[in-house]
Amino acid sequence: MTKEKFQSEIFTLKKFYEYYCKDNHTNLTSNNITLEYKDSKFILNITLCEDCKKNIEYSFLKVQECKHEIKPRCRKCPNPCYDKSHWKNTAKIMRYSGIKLGLVSIKRKIKNIFK
């Protein structure tokens, strides 16, 4: 995948994980994570609990190792690289935050209309 795609993948993961973690967990800490991809460095400041941090690092690693030139959605991937327990957990987080963030942006749109 391109660097731009890689960047958008990791920022989506960050956004979804942080949203889920903030709503469901306690003892969140802030950390800088540096990821390398195709000679570029990406620095992310992530605020997560210890468990979510481990899980997102696993997800980041999988994105880094993804061999698809045009990355499919993981859900539709012909040869998924996640192990079962990580996959279940990540799918749960993506679903939760996807719904919540979807609702949040719809609300914001409605507000803008009535301004």
Ligand SMILES: [Zn+2]
């Ligand atoms: Zn968490």
